[in-house]
Amino acid sequence: MGYLLLSIIALCAGILGSLVGLGGGVILIPATLFFGINLGFFPDITPQRVVGLSVIMMIFIGLSSTISYMRSKQVDFISGLIFFIGSAPGTILGAWLNKGLDIDSFNLYFGFLLIVLSTILFVRDKLKPINWFIDHGLKRSFTDRQGQSFEYGYPIWFAVLFSFFVGMISGLFGIGGGSLLVPAMVLLFRFPPHVAVATSMFMVFLTSLVNSMSHIYLGNIPWHYTIPVIVGAYVGAKLGSALNKRLKSKTVVLVLQIVMVLIGIQSILEGLF
Structure with missing residues (x-):
């Protein structure tokens, strides 16, 4: 029963993560902690082990999504590699910092993070792009299937x-x-949204490879849970990538925002009390 539940959680994480470019950890981590610790389905799970499990899952979400987005030529590989140069050492530092968190501290900080992220998702469509970055850095261009051209860039x-x-x-x-x-x-x-999602999933794939090495070294990977998570996440990422090409993701993002706020409040309350 526990393995089937993990597969379903990973499937949902893969769909939502690939659809809006989040990676899926915001779904897997709180759900696994809730079912694992509160309901006793995974009694050996800890904050460190669930983060390690999430990192393994994101390798396959990132790989599956990147392959799908490559076929529609939405991935900006050059930008993805530039972002990876910075993110790779950052993940190593983050994995090292993670080992000092107990369950209450993890729930508290993770809850605040989810609320901040949901707020960012809420306001991102209401804010106007900032032109300074594109005017003072590397310039890129993209032409979509309808022939519309986009200019974007960054220092x-x-x-x-x-x-x-x-x-x-x-x-x-x-x-x-x-x-x-x-x-x-x-x-x-000023990335086109679909290019931003596709490039983000490419970077998630690369970053998760480095991140997983750190967590493997620290002994944070619960290997007996990885197979159901990998299978569910890979299939879910395929479905999410297909939906991304056909649907407007605003409704899905709204649902995800609400879920993230509710989970964030629950995590904060558990961390405090």
Whole structure:
């Protein structure tokens, strides 16, 4: 029963993570902690082990999504590699910081993070892109299937610095980093939304490879739970990528915002009391 439940959780995480570029950890981590610790389905789970499990899952969400988005030529590989230069050392630092968190501290900080991320998702469509970054950095272009052209860009130094911070959050909480990176790509660097999501999933894949090595070294991977999570996440990411190409994701993002706020409040309350 526990393995089936993990597969379903990972399937949902893969769908939502790939659809809006979040990586999926914001679904897997609170759900696994709730069913594992509160309901006793996974009695051996800890904050460190669930983050390690999330990191393994995101390798396959990132890989599955990247392959799908490559076929529609939505991935900006050059930008993804530049962001990866900063995020890789950030994930190592985050994984090291994670080992000092107990369950109450993890729930408290993770809850605040979810509320911050849901707020970012809520306001990202209401904010106007900032032109300074595209005017003072590397310029990129993209033409969609309808023939519409987009110009976007960023200072490389700022992209590396920002992605280091994103990588640190990813390594600390196992959430993938896309929840911070995608809004920044759209608002600060004027990425087309679909390119931002696709490029974010490519970077999630690369970052998760480095992040997983850190957590393997620290002994944070519950290997007996990885197979159902990998299968569910890979299939879910395929479905999420297909939906991304056909649907407007605003409704899904709204639902995700509400879920993240509710989970965030619950995590904060559990951390405090």
